[in-house]
Amino acid sequence: MSKLEELINKLCPNGVEFKKIEEVCDNVFAGGTPRTSNKDYYGGNIPWLRSGEINFNIIDDAEIKITEKGLNESSAKWIKEYSVLIAMTGATVARSAVNIKRITANQSVCAMEPSEIVNYKFLYYYVESMYNNIKGMAQGALTSINLSIIKSISIPVPPLEVQCEIVRILDNFTLLSAELSAELSAELSARQKQYNFYRENLLTNDFEKNVKLKDLCDIKGRIGFRGYTRNDLVEEGQGAISFSPGNIINETINYNNCTYISWKKYEESPEIMINNGDIILCKTGSTLGKVAMVKNLPEKATLNPQLVVLKNLKCNSTYLKYIIGGYDFQYAMQAKKGLGSVPNISQKDIGNIEIRLHSPENQEKIASILDRFDKLCNDISEGLPAEIEARKKQYEYYRDKLLTFKELKDNE
Known part of the structure; x- marks a missing residue:
């Protein structure tokens, strides 16, 4: 029996309580944007995050900086370190991230500052696993979600010991998966360069x-x-x-x-x-x-x-x-x-x-050679891209399995 199974059997054998995000966080809020026409508000040293920078990542800085004046004279506000962030609009809508340093953000970013009953990384992993569901709640021409939707999302809240063990497992799995994906991506990049070189040579030599x-x-x-x-x-x-x-x-x-x-x-x-x-x-x-x-x-x-x-x-x-x-x-x-x-x-x-x-015979030969090379480099169902995709799906499978809990009933 694994350590996680032992903890679950000991601490929550009958299931766990589910709570809304607003119930497990001290604060859930959106950022704000200092007036862009005022130059005194920009160019400072306060990181100011936009939703497009959120992409299932760890954030310690932002591309744009604002000034103290810009912060004080707008609805932007500080976000505590180790908060969980969700993009509320645009191409990255429903994607999440964790900020490991204090930061500010615009109104398209939702910040969730976890309370003492939830591990911030546990909250992040669960919100990450809910990506497709949350995205499906988006509305309007800009494909947006609002604070009310986020606050009402229900999540399992097992004892902290269980949360921390799940985080430890997923952190290790994520690290190993990232290292392997990096190796595969480097190999893929090398193959693509090789493919492009031979492709141009095959297409431009010995023509009639x-x-x-x-x-x-x-x-x-x-x-x-x-x-x-x-x-x-x-x-x-x-x-x-x-x-x-x-x-x-x-x-x-x-x-x-x-x-x-x-x-x-x-x-x-x-x-x-x-x-x-x-x-x-x-x-x-x-x-x-x-x-x-x-x-x-x-x-x-x-x-x-x-x-x-x-x-x-x-x-x-x-x-x-x-x-x-x-x-x-x-x-x-x-x-x-x-x-x-x-x-x-x-x-x-x-x-x-x-x-x-080229001659008809060489056209057929070149097409066949390049088809085989192309599959290795680009086909998501074969070759290296398929291996990278398989690692991603493997991670998602085990993550979702670890984050699935029986709900505790009132009489249990």
Whole structure:
């Protein structure tokens, strides 16, 4: 029997009491922002945290500093060391952290100062384990949670001896997991550099001729069509997928979090209906140049105006995907893009970019070699990324198991 089991059997054999966060903390509050137009409020030596800096981490400083005057003349306030923090809005909403030094924060950060009945690290680990549940409570266009939601979250409160033993186990597990993940990440980085080196060499050596992209495929986009409005959007299963740049990850299509449009809107543009084997290319914005080949398409699909599709390919499709993602083609796209505030390249200019073309036999060989290398470096289901993801899931499994308690009933 482990030490933890012995403690539970001795101290709380019938279960543990559950309490709301506001009941286990001396204070639960949000920060504030000194008026940004007043220069006297900024540039001091008081760390002032923003929600974007919260990412399941240990915090001992902040990117921005405010002055004593800024602190005293605003709703910002000191947060005690060893408090638990939660981001209440934005991209990091529901993510948590621990501050090991006194700090201040803006109004998008919730600070929980634990009372003597709860170990701060135990509270952190439990809030971390609740991330998806808390995020699911977010509301509004800014995806926000409020103090009332956080205060009402129920957590188990075992005896402090039990809490401390769980913290000790999770601290050790986290350390070992972090060390292994760091080793795997370093190995992955080295493999990716090696992959990029051989990829460029394979794609640029021993080619037969230069051809323009338009000679190898038909390039189709939403020319002359307006973008989607709210009325065009439908629920999954009620229309067609509309791919966006966010669906392209590591030169593959991610079918999660797709946007769906009505069948009427889908049928508006038959020339850009997507099929397996087509190549999708981003032609505008910060994602200009992202590319992927469509495989295992689950249902009918089209694309939004930020993308073009390459169809009716007259060469190996996988090979062409790697060529387009290579340095020469990407450099040519950047050179031809417009100079406006939002970078953009026309379909005509895309079609006129020249490609160094290998023989059909070499195209197939190169595609096969790079596919194997790409899986090792980028595929979340295989290779090193899969091992890193497996370690993360292992940690989450044992953490959740350790933090699961039977609730103590009033008559027990």
